[in-house]
Every structure is written in structure tokens, then in C-alpha cells.
Amino acid sequence: xxxxxxxxxxxxxxxxxxxxxxxxxxxxxxxxxxxxxxxxxxxxxxxxxxxxxxxxxxxxxxxxxxxxxxxxxxxxxxxxxxxxxxxxxxxxxxxxxxxxxxxxxxxxxxxxxxxxxxxxxxxxxxxxxxxxxxxxxxxxxxxxxxxxxxxxxxxxxxxxxxxxxxxxxxxxxxxxxxxxxxxxxxxxxxxxxxxxxxxxxxxxxxxxxxxxxxxxxxxxxxxxxxxxxxxxxxxxxxxxxxxxxxxxxxxxxxxxxxxxxxxxxxxxxxxxxxxxxxxxxxxxxxxxxxxxx
Amino acid sequence: xxxxxxxxxxxxxxxxxxxxxxxxxxxxxxxxxxxxxxxxxxxxxxxxxxxxxxxxxxxxxxxxxxxxxxxxxxxxxxxxxxxxxxxxxxxxxxxxxxxxxxxxxxxxxxxxxxxxxxxxxxxxxxxxxxxxxxxxxxxxxxxxxxxxxxxxxxxxxxxxxxxxxxxxxxxxxxxxxxxxxxxxxxxxxxxxxxxxxxxxxxxxxxxxxxxxxxxxxxxxxxxxxxxxxxxxxxxxxxxxxxxxxxxxxxxxxxxxxxxxxxxxxxxxxxxxxxxxxxxxxxxxxxxxxxxxxxxxxxxxxxxxx
Amino acid sequence: xxxxxxxxxxxxxxxxxxxxxxxxxxxxxxxxxxxxxxxxxxxxxxxxxxxxxxxxxxxxxxxxxxxxxxxxxxxxxxxxxxxxxxxxxxxxxxxxxxxxxxxxxxxxxxxxxxxxxxxxxxxxxxxxxxxxxxxxxxxxxxxxxxxxxxxxxxxxxxxxxxxxxxxxxxxxxxxxxxxxxxxxxxxxxxxxxxxxxxxxxxxxxxxxxxxxxxxxxxxxxxxxxxxxxxxxxxxxxxxxxxxxxxxxxxxxxxxxxxxxxxxxxxxxxxxxxxxxxxxxxxxxxxxxxxxxxxxxxxxxxxxxxxxxxxxxxxxxxxxxxxxxxxxxxxxx
Numbered sequence: 001x002x003x004x005x006x007x008x009x010x011x012x013x014x015x016x017x018x019x020x021x022x023x024x025x026x027x028x029x030x031x032x033x034x035x036x037x038x039x040x041x042x043x044x045x046x047x048x049x050x051x052x053x054x055x056x057x058x059x060x061x062x063x064x065x066x067x068x069x070x071x072x073x074x075x076x077x078x079x080x081x082x083x084x085x086x087x088x089x090x091x092x093x094x095x096x097x098x099x100x101x102x103x104x105x106x107x108x109x110x111x112x113x114x115x116x117x118x119x120x121x122x123x124x125x126x127x128x129x130x131x132x133x134x135x136x137x138x139x140x141x142x143x144x145x146x147x148x149x150x151x152x153x154x155x156x157x158x159x160x161x162x163x164x165x166x167x168x169x170x171x172x173x174x175x176x177x178x179x180x181x182x183x184x185x186x187x188x189x190x191x192x193x194x195x196x197x198x199x200x201x202x203x204x205x206x207x208x209x210x211x212x213x214x215x216x217x218x219x220x221x222x223x224x225x226x227x228x229x230x231x232x233x234x235x236x237x238x239x240x241x242x243x244x245x246x247x248x249x250x251x252x253x254x255x256x257x258x259x260x261x262x263x264x265x266x267x268x269x270x271x272x273x274x275x276x277x278x279x280x281x282x283x284x285x286x287x288x289x290x291x292x293x
Numbered sequence: 294x295x296x297x298x299x300x301x302x303x304x305x306x307x308x309x310x311x312x313x314x315x316x317x318x319x320x321x322x323x324x325x326x327x328x329x330x331x332x333x334x335x336x337x338x339x340x341x342x343x344x345x346x347x348x349x350x351x352x353x354x355x356x357x358x359x360x361x362x363x364x365x366x367x368x369x370x371x372x373x374x375x376x377x378x379x380x381x382x383x384x385x386x387x388x389x390x391x392x393x394x395x396x397x398x399x400x401x402x403x404x405x406x407x408x409x410x411x412x413x414x415x416x417x418x419x420x421x422x423x424x425x426x427x428x429x430x431x432x433x434x435x436x437x438x439x440x441x442x443x444x445x446x447x448x449x450x451x452x453x454x455x456x457x458x459x460x461x462x463x464x465x466x467x468x469x470x471x472x473x474x475x476x477x478x479x480x481x482x483x484x485x486x487x488x489x490x491x492x493x494x495x496x497x498x499x500x501x502x503x504x505x506x507x508x509x510x511x512x513x514x515x516x517x518x519x520x521x522x523x524x525x526x527x528x529x530x531x532x533x534x535x536x537x538x539x540x541x542x543x544x545x546x547x548x549x550x551x552x553x554x555x556x557x558x559x560x561x562x563x564x565x566x567x568x569x570x571x572x573x574x575x576x577x578x579x580x581x582x583x584x585x586x587x588x589x590x591x592x593x594x595x596x597x598x
Numbered sequence: 599x600x601x602x603x604x605x606x607x608x609x610x611x612x613x614x615x616x617x618x619x620x621x622x623x624x625x626x627x628x629x630x631x632x633x634x635x636x637x638x639x640x641x642x643x644x645x646x647x648x649x650x651x652x653x654x655x656x657x658x659x660x661x662x663x664x665x666x667x668x669x670x671x672x673x674x675x676x677x678x679x680x681x682x683x684x685x686x687x688x689x690x691x692x693x694x695x696x697x698x699x700x701x702x703x704x705x706x707x708x709x710x711x712x713x714x715x716x717x718x719x720x721x722x723x724x725x726x727x728x729x730x731x732x733x734x735x736x737x738x739x740x741x742x743x744x745x746x747x748x749x750x751x752x753x754x755x756x757x758x759x760x761x762x763x764x765x766x767x768x769x770x771x772x773x774x775x776x777x778x779x780x781x782x783x784x785x786x787x788x789x790x791x792x793x794x795x796x797x798x799x800x801x802x803x804x805x806x807x808x809x810x811x812x813x814x815x816x817x818x819x820x821x822x823x824x825x826x827x828x829x830x831x832x833x834x835x836x837x838x839x840x841x842x843x844x845x846x847x848x849x850x851x852x853x854x855x856x857x858x859x860x861x862x863x864x865x866x867x868x869x870x871x872x873x874x875x876x877x878x879x880x881x882x883x884x885x886x887x888x889x890x891x892x893x894x895x896x897x898x899x900x901x902x903x904x905x906x907x908x909x910x911x912x913x914x915x916x917x918x919x920x921x922x923x924x925x926x927x928x929x930x
Contacts, residue, residue, distance in 0.1 A: 105823060136820050513646050
């Protein structure tokens with residue numbers, strides 16, 4: 001096992017051979033240059049109260065990474081900065097080596113898809129119309145849809161098991177069904193990179209594993225790069241190639257699940273004792289929380 | 294609350310004054326023995342009073358009583374919508390004349406202990422009655438009679454002059470409001486309607502109505518031969534008059550427009566039922582009937598005795 | 599709700615249908631009226647009346663389209679289905695400008711001062727409601743309400759200071775006037791042109807409106823420049839509102855009724871709504887004006903068109919409130 005990286009300033013889960021970096025046993029570490037990276041990013045909603053400070057991380061292409069961390073650690077903010085919705089006050093984000101600001105808005109939208117945490121606006125769109133919105137970076141100025149657009153939308157619905165909701169209004173669906181539709185919308189965008197903010201928080205076990213399984217397939221079969229914020233440590237550990245642990249606006253640990261899912265890494269960050277076991281069937285770690293008291 | 298207290302105080306004050314001054318119905322001639330302090334709340338009444346040489350007796354006038362020019366020196370006490378009661382009381386009037394149908398105005402003034410005479414002047418006959426009443430109340434029956442006679446003579450003179458000149462259809466209107474299309478016109482039975490009759494014209498508006506507001510389509514339908522627009526106050530400004538004229542020139546199907554017989558008059562006395570009615574009828578008649586051979590054209594601006 | 603692809607062909611067909619509706623309604627409104635001109639023997643008279651009616655129909659069309667379009671835009675912008683063009687105080691500013699100009703300066707420049715009033719209001723509201731370049735919906739709404747209160751007070755003050763005849767004029771104008779004795783064809787052309795340009799612009803922004811309605815983050819991540827979209831929409835919708843007030847005085851509820859009726863029929867997709875709302879708004883106000891003219895034939899007096907829209911709009915507003923309360927709406 002490689003030495004654990006405790007340096008909060010530079011945590012690069014993918015640089016081959018970096019000090020304190022990942023072991024060469026991490027699959028795909030030889031893929032090369034980072035595809036999506038944050039370099040010393042800092043951000044504050046109100047001046048003087050930074051949510052992120054000096055956050056650095058890098059991800060190679062074709063990986064599934066999960067961002068973990070306690071409540072309020074800045075995970076959602078980080079995601080929004082990676083999408084380009086927020087401009088960091090320090091540092092910058094690069095996609096394929098180019099800073100985000102250099103991308104024209106439309107081009108960026110065709111490459112990066114974002115699945116936000118809550119989407120509850122009761123506007124009256126059906127599931128199908130919602131998924132079709134994912135095609136808008138590809139449709140023209142007036143927004144006309146081609147048959148290709150419709151095909152992509154239906155395919156996205158199929159892959160998220162939401163085809164039967166196609167003509168139902170979004171607000172009629174349950175939280176979980178809605179979440180899957182939103183993920184379908186991101187799929188319809190046909191992006192390179194998908195960023196998801198707690199995509200399975202409302203889903204039952206079947207659908208949790210269904211979605212993560214889908215994300216895994218997108219990475220393995222289509223070479224997409226996926227970053228998902230998760231609060232479920234075991235679920236993340238079961239599926240992700242890489243984990244990034246964020247604490248108080250900085251990266252506390254980054255690496256493979258084996259490197260990050262450890263009691264000595266997790267307990268100080270979550271401020272609660274944890275126990276880690278290994279799942280014999282998959283070889284991946286999982287977390288057992290110790291009941292309080 | 295404050296108003297009631299004020300009225301009570303004013304009433305007490307006036308009651309005290311009045312108690313020392315008058316009896317309920319002063320007999321004719323008795324008014325001459327005591328000072329006459331008149332409150333006039335209507336422009337036409339003010340004009341009549343001046344015509345009866347009572348100008349010096351007017352102690353208070355409404356805001357709109359601007360003629361004759363000497364009237365401007367008299368203190369103003371508001372109008373029938375909003376009276377300055379304190380001021381009225383301080384002026385100590387003995388009698389008030391007002392042309393109104395509103396009983397509450399009369400009641401208010403009488404509540405202050407002021408003898409109030411409510412007059413009406415919607416028709417020529419009522420105007421004559423008003424002059425007579427004022428004459429009687431102020432002990433000037435003689436001059437009142439003379440005034441009535443003068444007016445009557447003037448009107449008859451106009452009637453005679455236009456006897457054989459035909460009766461064109463005339464529409465008398467106030468200009469439409471800015472941005473609106475509808476305009477107020479004189480209906481049949483109004484004071485102005487009577488003036489038109491004296492001036493030898495038939496009112497183009499056929500219905501008996503006070504001052505109806507009508508649409509341009511209706512105007513086109515009525516097809517008047519002559520149109521008189523009375524532009525007073527702010528409407529009398531140069532650019533406004535030009536705008537009114539330009540607006541009318543759009544509608545050439547109206548005979549008055551086609552024949553160039555739309556007149557925009559800026560005289561303010563045309564609609565005031567007072568001593569100038571003879572002059573008003575004269576002016577209208579000269580506008581409606583083009584000057585015959587040997588007659589001079591009508592007077593451009595107002596010209597009062 | 600339409601769940602069929604929006605192809606160019608369907609779009610053009612729908613647009614053609616809406617335009618046809620407006621043309622038919624306008625033609626009918628020109629031909630009908632309180633005066634039975636077909637019984638007249640004089641062609642000149644009929645021609646003049648038809649000219650007056652045509653002017654009224656074109657004015658009503660331009661103003662109705664402007665207000666409906668602005669209403670749709672404000673509702674998308676503020677993500678509040680109860681937003682109306684007047685809620686932002688723009689019409690109040692335009693109205694005050696026109697009134698002040700007519701009374702104290704020259705009457706002819708009134709439309710110009712209407713524009714000025716609208717633009718000044720836009721500038722003030724924007725300055726107050728923007729924070730680091732973003733227009734915040736709640737602050738926008740509140741600022742608008744305050745501006746309206748201010749303008750209401752200012753107009754009342756002016757009304758108290760002027761002579762009684764003027765008071766009547768102001769009161770009458772404030773109820774909205776479509777027909778006029780002095781046609782200002784140039785102003786109708788200007789307003790019509792502005793509306794057309796705004797409609798084309800909003801047709802291109804319609805995609806963005808859909809996305810913003812779902813959520814700001816969603817829209818931003820899908821490539822919509824949210825802040826710029828808000829600013830442009832706000833300014834253009836305000837301009838168009840100000841222009842229509844300068845032409846016909848303040849007319850309410852059209853900006854509320856039209857988008858909602860169309861949403862109930864066509865769904866929330868702004869790509870379909872924009873062309874529809876322009877033509878439907880125009881048609882609606884043309885019909886309202888026709889009704890006022892017909893009422894004149896019955897009652898002898900034509901009510902101002904603003905009275906009609908308010909009397910229809912008030913109950914409709916209440917109905918909207920009652921149905922909306924049953925559905926939870928979150929403004930994100």
C-alpha cells in the first residue's frame with residue numbers, strides 16, 4: 001500500500017508516482033494527464049467566510065470519482081465550481097488542460113452535464129420534455145428538435161428505467177423517480193463529463209445500485225468521466241475508482257477506496273468512530289458506523 | 294373631530310354676530326340700511342354683481358371668479374367642492390349667492406349663520422330669474438331690471454340680424470382630452486344650445502342632454518356644417534390649438550371640415566350664463582354666419598363692456 | 599399538452615395559424631361597430647369611420663401584443679406566474695411621464711416622456727435589485743411594488759393640484775384609451791415595430807426561458823447565460839410596456855390573462871408560447887375594444903377598454919390564486 005497522503009494542499013489521486021500519491025495498482029493510473037482538475041480553488045459566498053480554500057484535485061479521463069465529506073464541507077460548492085456555475089475567487093478549474101473560462105458556454109454545456117441535488121420547481125413539464133431539455137446545447141437557436149434529439153432522449157429514459165413516465169408531469173412523480181429523470185436529462189446531453197450532486201439520496205436500494213451501475217457502465221463502456229458527490233460511504237466505495245474526501249473546504253484525502261476508506265482517515269474528518277470491513281465478494285471496503293454511546 | 298369643533302366655534306361666533314345684525318327675512322329696502330357684505334361663489338354671479346355696481350360689496354369670491362379684473366383683488370375662499378370655512382367666517386358676509394344644486398353646500402353655509410341664496414342658471418329664463426333675485430336681495434331692483442333689459446335687447450338684435458341667414462347645423466364642443474377621442478358637446482336644452490338658437494343655428498346634436506361625451510364616429514355621423522371648439526385654459530396654448538385643428542382636418546367627410554368651417558374659439562365667456570350672454574350670442578352668430586356685404590368680420594379676441 | 603417534436607414545419611404552421619386568427623379578428627373588428635355604416639349612402643363618411651376603426655384595431659393589436667409578451671417575459675424572468683408588466687412599476691413611470699408632459703410641458707412630446715419614464719424606472723429598479731450583476735427576483739418584485747406606490751402617490755398629487763377639468767381627463771386616460779380623434783400613425787408603427795422586434799428576440803430566448811423556469815443552476819449548466827438573459831429580457835419587456843403605455847395609457851390584466859390562458863392550452867413550453875402570446879394578446883385587446891364600441895351602441899357611452907380588462911381580469915386573477923394555492927410552487 002502506498003503511503004497515505006495527508007497533505008491537504010496537494011492531493012492528486014492520479015499523478016503517477018507522485019509522493020504520497022496512489023499506487024500503480026490503481027486501475028487506469030497510466031491514462032495520463034489530468035482531464036478535470038481544480039488548482040488551488042477558493043470560494044466564499046460572503047467575503048471573509050470561505051467555503052473552499054486552496055482546494056486542489058485532479059482526475060484523469062474515464063474515471064468514476066466520488067466526493068465525500070461531512071455536511072457543510074463544501075462539496076456542493078465544489079461541484080458548482082467544476083460545472084462553471086460559480087467563479088472561484090482563487091485558483092482555477094481546467095478541463096482537458098484548458099481553463100473553464102476559455103470555453104464558450106455552449107461548448108462547455110455539450111461536454112459537461114450537471115445533475116443538481118433538488119429540482120422541485122412545479123412548472124408543468126413532462127418527463128420527456130425535461131429530458132429533451134438536456135438536448136438544448138445541441139439544438140439550434142430557436143430550439144427545434146430533430147429525430148436524433150428525440151432518439152437520444154428516449155434512449156436516456158430507457159437507461160434510467162423511466163420510460164413509462166415519459167408523458168407524466170414531473171411534479172406527479174416521486175422524489176426518486178424525478179431524480180432518475182434528471183439523470184436521464186444529463187445523459188441526453190451526451191456529455192464527456194457528468195457531475196452529480198447526491199444522485200441517489202432519494203432512491204431505494206434497487207435504484208441506488210441501478211444508477212451507480214449505470215454510471216460505472218458509462219465510464220467503462222463509453223469512457224465518460226463521472227464525478228458524484230455522495231454521503232453514502234459504502235456505496236461510493238463499492239463503485240468508485242477514486243474517492244476525494246473534503247473537509248472544511250480542503251481535500252483531506254484522495255485516492256482509491258482502499259486508501260481513503262480507513263478509520264484513521266475517516267474518523268477525524270467525520271468526528272465519529274467508524275469501522276471498516278472488506279466485502280469478500282468484491283474486495284472493496286465498506287463502512288460500519290459505530291452507534292453513539 | 295377638529296372640524297366639528299371648528300364648526301361649533303364658528304357657529305357660536307357667527308350666531309353672535311348675526312344676532313346683532315339681521316332678522317330672518319329682511320324686507321325689501323331694509324337691506325340698504327345695513328352694510329351689505331356679499332359672498333359670491335360662482336363666476337357668473339360675480340359678474341352680475343359687478344354689473345349691478347355691487348363690486349365693492351363683495352367680500353369673498355370663489356377661486357374661479359376672475360372677471361372683471363377687479364374681482365381678483367377680492368379674497369378667494371375656495372370652490373363649491375372645497376370651501377375655506379374659516380376664511381368665510383372671518384370675512385363676516387351677510388349674504389351668500391351660489392349657483393348650485395347641491396343642498397349640502399347651502400346647508401353648510403347656513404350652518405355658519407350666513408343667509409344663503411341658491412340660484413339656478415341652466416336656461417336663459419333662469420338667468421333672468423337669477424338677476425332679478427340678486428337685485429331683490431341686494432336692494433338693486435332697478436339696476437337689475439335695466440340689466441335684464443339690456444341683455445334682452447342685445448339678444449333680440451342678434452336674432453333680427455340672423456333672421457334670414459339660414460340655420461346651419463352647428464356642433465359646439467370642448468376639445469377632447471389628450472390621448473382620448475371623445476369630446477364633450479352641448480346637447481339640446483343646455484344654455485349654450487339656447488345661445489345657438491339665438492345665433493341662428495340648429496344644434497347638430499339632436500338629443501336633449503346636458504353635456505354628453507361622444508365619439509368621433511358619432512361626430513362623423515352627425516355631419517355638422519359648422520364646428521365650434523371652445524378651447525380655454527390650458528387648451529388655449531398655441532401648440533394645443535394647432536393640434537386640435539390638425540386632428541379635425543383628418544375627417545374630411547364632415548361638411549364643416551370639408552368647407553373649412555371648423556372654428557377654434559378661445560373666448561372664456563361663451564359658456565358663462567352672466568351679463569355677457571348677449572355678447573356671446575353675437576360672437577357665435579358672427580362665426581356661424583359669414584359676414585354679409587358691408588359687415589366686418591367677427592371680433593378676434595374677447596371684448597367686453 | 600403537446601408531446602410532439604417541435605420541428606420547423608410545425609412551428610411555422612402554428613405561427614401562421616395564430617397570425618391568421620389575429621387577422622380575422624382584426625378584420626371583423628374593423629367592419630363591426632356601433633354605427634351601421636353599411637346603411638350610409640355617403641362613401642366619405644364610411645371611409646372616415648373605417649379609418650378610425652382601423653387605427654383603433656391596429657393600436658389595440660400593438661398594445662395587446664406588447665402587454666401579453668411583456669407579461670410572459672416577466673413571468674419567466676421572475677419565475678412567478680402572477681407577475682404582470684405593471685408589477686415592476688414600469689407602466690407607472692411611463693404614465694407619470696406622459697401626464698407630467700401633457701400638463702406642464704408640451705402635449706406633443708408626451709410619448710417621448712412616456713418612454714423616458716419607463717426607462718428611468720427600469721434603471722432605478724435595476725440599480726436597486728441587482729447584486730453583483732445578478733437580478734434577484736424577490737428584490738425585483740418588491741422594488742416594483744414600491745415604485746408603483748410612489749407613482750400612484752405622485753399621480754394623485756398631480757391630480758389634486760390641477761383644475762377639475764384636468765382631473766377628469768387624467769382619470770379617463772388612466773383607464774386606457776384605444777381610439778383617438780387624432781391618429782398618431784407614426785406612434786402605432788413605432789410600438790408595432792418594437793413589439794415585433796421583441797417577439798423575434800424572445801422567440802430566440804424561449805429555450806432559455808424554459809430552462810430558467812426549471813432552475814437557475816440547471817439553466818446555467820445547460821449553457822444559458824442566466825444573468826444576461828435576465829437583464830436583456832427585463833429591459834426589452836420594460837421598453838415594450840413603456841411604449842404601449844405612451845400609446846394607449848395603462849391597461850391592466852392583459853399581461854396576466856394571456857400567458858395563463860395559453861399555458862393552460864399549450865403547456866409551459868415557451869417556444870410555443872411566444873408566437874402564440876403575441877397574436878393572442880393582440881386579438882384579445884382588439885376584441886375588448888370592439889366590445890366597448892358595441893356597448894356604446896347599447897348604452898350610449900363607451901367604457902374605456904381598461905375598465906373592461908380589469909372587470910374580466912379581476913375575477914380571473916382570483917380564480918388563478920385559488921387554483922394555484924392547491925399546487926405548491928417553490929421559487930428557487
